[in-house]
Structure formats: C-alpha cells, structure tokens
Amino acid sequence: MPWPVARETARSLGRRCGPGEPRWEPLADALGGVLAEDLRARIAAPAYDAAAMDGYAVCGAGPWTVRGRVLAGQPHGIVLSAGQAVEVATGARVPERTDAVLPYEQARRDADTLTGTVRPGRHVRRRGEETAEGATVLPAGTVVTPAVLGLAASLAHDRLPVHRPRVRAVVSGDELVRTGVPGPGAVRDAIGPVLPGLVAAGGGVLTSLRCIPDGFGALVSALADGDGESVVVVCGASSAGPADHLRGALAELGAEVLVDGVRCRPGHPQLLARLGGAQRPGPVVVGLPGNPGAALVAGLTLLLPLLRAMTGRAEVEPGRTARCRLDGQVSVHEHDTRLVAVRVVGDRARPVGHDRPASLRGAAAADALAVLPPGWTGGDVEVLWLPG
Numbered sequence: 001m002p003w004p005v006a007r008e009t010a011r012s013l014g015r016r017c018g019p020g021e022p023r024w025e026p027l028a029d030a031l032g033g034v035l036a037e038d039l040r041a042r043i044a045a046p047a048y049d050a051a052a053m054d055g056y057a058v059c060g061a062g063p064w065t066v067r068g069r070v071l072a073g074q075p076h077g078i079v080l081s082a083g084q085a086v087e088v089a090t091g092a093r094v095p096e097r098t099d100a101v102l103p104y105e106q107a108r109r110d111a112d113t114l115t116g117t118v119r120p121g122r123h124v125r126r127r128g129e130e131t132a133e134g135a136t137v138l139p140a141g142t143v144v145t146p147a148v149l150g151l152a153a154s155l156a157h158d159r160l161p162v163h164r165p166r167v168r169a170v171v172s173g174d175e176l177v178r179t180g181v182p183g184p185g186a187v188r189d190a191i192g193p194v195l196p197g198l199v200a201a202g203g204g205v206l207t208s209l210r211c212i213p214d215g216f217g218a219l220v221s222a223l224a225d226g227d228g229e230s231v232v233v234v235c236g237a238s239s240a241g242p243a244d245h246l247r248g249a250l251a252e253l254g255a256e257v258l259v260d261g262v263r264c265r266p267g268h269p270q271l272l273a274r275l276g277g278a279q280r281p282g283p284v285v286v287g288l289p290g291n292p293g294a295a296l297v298a299g300l301t302l303l304l305p306l307l308r309a310m311t312g313r314a315e316v317e318p319g320r321t322a323r324c325r326l327d328g329q330v331s332v333h334e335h336d337t338r339l340v341a342v343r344v345v346g347d348r349a350r351p352v353g354h355d356r357p358a359s360l361r362g363a364a365a366a367d368a369l370a371v372l373p374p375g376w377t378g379g380d381v382e383v384l385w386l387p388g
C-alpha cells in the first residue's frame, strides 16, 4: 500500500474507533490526554478579594491610620472604616470595605499614620473577576498541557476526565535482552524504550510492555491476552522469516488486516489490523518491524496518526511547520516513499545521516523525518516531527 494511503487508513480507523470511555485521572496522570468534558471552575478565581501588591489596604481617602498587618493565607475578620488601613502582602485577603491597595513604593508612613494617593479599585483582585464560580474555562477536546493542569488545580480539581488511549506492547524475539551488555548473538531491545514517549506523543499511555520469545503460540496468546486496551503494538515478527508469525497469529485470531505492508523505506513490513469481529470489535494491532529505525518510521506512519485521530487531535502540533525545503544529498527510491532523518532550521531541513533501518542514531540526532515521495526530484517535502 502506498505510504500516504497507509497513513490515511490509520487515521480513518482511529476516527472510527473513537476515544473510548474517558477515565478520571489524578492531575499527575492526565497530562497529554484530551478533556472528555468541559472544564468548569469549581471555585471563583480569585476565590476572595485579594491584594495584588505588597503595601496597604486602605478605606476612603488618606491619611489613614494603620491598624495591623495581614499576610497571605491568614484568615481574619477585619472590617475597615474610612481613614483606616491594614498592611497587606500580595495574595492576602483584604479587609472588608477595602477600596484600594497602596503599594509600599507609593506610600509614606510615619508611625501609624499613612499618606499617599490611590485610585479606587487599584491593586485589588476582586473575587471572581477572572473566572466566576461554575464558568466553563476550557471546552471538551482540549489537550491537557502543563498549563491546563495548573489551571485545573487553581480551580480546585484533583482529577480530570480524559481520553488517553491505552496501549500495550508486545516485543518479540529470542535474541532480545532488556539490560546490560548483550552476550554473543543477543541484542538489546531498542524499541521498548522508544514506546512510552512515542505513545505519549500520540496522546496515549503505554500501560504494559511484555517481552515474548519467538513462536506462533506465544504471539497468539500475547495478542489475545489484553486488559481492555485500545491498541496493541507488536514489535518484530512482521517479516517473512521462519520466526515471523505476526500475520499467521492475526489470521488465527480472525483479525481484519487493513494495512499489510507499506511502500516505504525503511519500514515496509509494518501492519495495521483489528482484532474481533464486526459485532464485537477489539483492539487495533499495529505491527512495527523489528529493525528499530524501521519501527520508529512505522510508529510515525501508523501508530501516531491512529492515536491522534482516536482523540480528535491535530496531526501536527500547532505552530510547527508541516513542510520544508530539503538541503543536501539524499537518495530517492523509484517506487517507495523514503523517510530521511533531518534537522530542521527555519524552513530548511538537512539530512543527518545514520538513518539505516537497524539504527536509531540518525533519528536520535534529528528533529524530524523528511518524507520523499517515490521518484522525488525536488521541491518542498513534508516533515514528520519526532517526539521531543
């Protein structure tokens, strides 16, 4: 299947699957999700009339008599009368009948007598002036960023209802080890460490990663053994070798295969399928080739568009260019799309090299992958940004 068609197939499957049931997540776990409901203010902001400057809360016209001092967080029941003032810290609740706050810099104090000039309302943040209690501050569908988490906390939320597709990973290969220096013939798993960040860049969460030996039976049971995840990522076993059982295992489970190989370099053995029948659709399976560089390409080709479409997110982060001029020498494939690791400066992209299928060295030094259509002869190219 041509590369652009494969991507669109992943997007359209994501839209069909939709976001699934939202989960109420503690703020710390909601980052990167998409709000499943409008975010409303549980309290007014500010929650009380507060000083916006360090200085004096004053009532009426000066001069004033200073009655005492109030710091932020100190409860008090002070009510001022005309001609009275209280020393206040920024953020402190101002006494009732405060007309304005006179900053230290504009105040003259002699013992308890204070003079200065104020405009009514100056430097006082009135309760609810920013946000009224119950107001909608963000619509459903907003991506939860660090600022959204801070806003939610300031409006008294502890948890948020978010869509974050749950993804599990199955990494297959007898030769793989996960720690230390590999022994003779062994290889460090280099795809597992990529997956949490890759999945998060799509707005999902990687809930588990399981390493299995090569073998038909092990793969069938690993595929079938889910816990309600929306997506299963299978790493390796995607090709034509004697230990490559992904297609056979999917057939055994009656999966519908939507993308069976993609005309791109690297990453051509990648795959997209859906478990379960039309009556009870199950998780989506994304097959990433075992070569780590090829796996990353497949992750950007199928997994990210799928996850992003599930929660209605834009494909390219706002403010990022989607196309670039390509400088330097690149080899072009006659029939397949080529994906080339590049550094992007302004509207120009330069290849970084080291982007062979088995290597992540180029991708690690790059910002993005440049997309060279088959037989490309020049002109601007699409760039796929690598997760930061």
Ligand SMILES: Nc1nc2c(c(=O)[nH]1)N[C@H]1C(S)=C(S)[C@@H](COP(=O)(O)OP(=O)(O)OC[C@H]3O[C@@H](n4cnc5c(N)ncnc54)[C@H](O)[C@@H]3O)O[C@H]1N2
Pocket (backbone or CB within 6 Å): 171, 172, 173, 175, 176, 187, 188, 189, 190, 191, 192, 235, 236, 237, 238, 239, 240, 241, 244, 266, 267, 268, 269, 288, 289, 290, 291, 292, 294, 357
């Ligand atoms: N006869 C053919 N052979 C191959 C083809 C083909 O079309 N016909 N395609 C080649 C391409 S392209 C790729 S990519 C690989 C895909 O292989 P698999 O997905 O079946 O993966 P394996 O065979 O298990 O491994 C391939 C290679 O990658 C290493 N590997 C596997 N998993 C990991 C991992 N998690 N971390 C690091 N390295 C990993 C593995 O040791 C092998 O070296 O097939 C080609 N062959």
Ligand code: MOO
Pocket (backbone or CB within 6 Å): 264, 265, 266, 267, 268, 269, 289, 291, 293, 294, 295, 357, 358
């Ligand atoms: O998917 Mo393979 O080369 O294209 O590594």
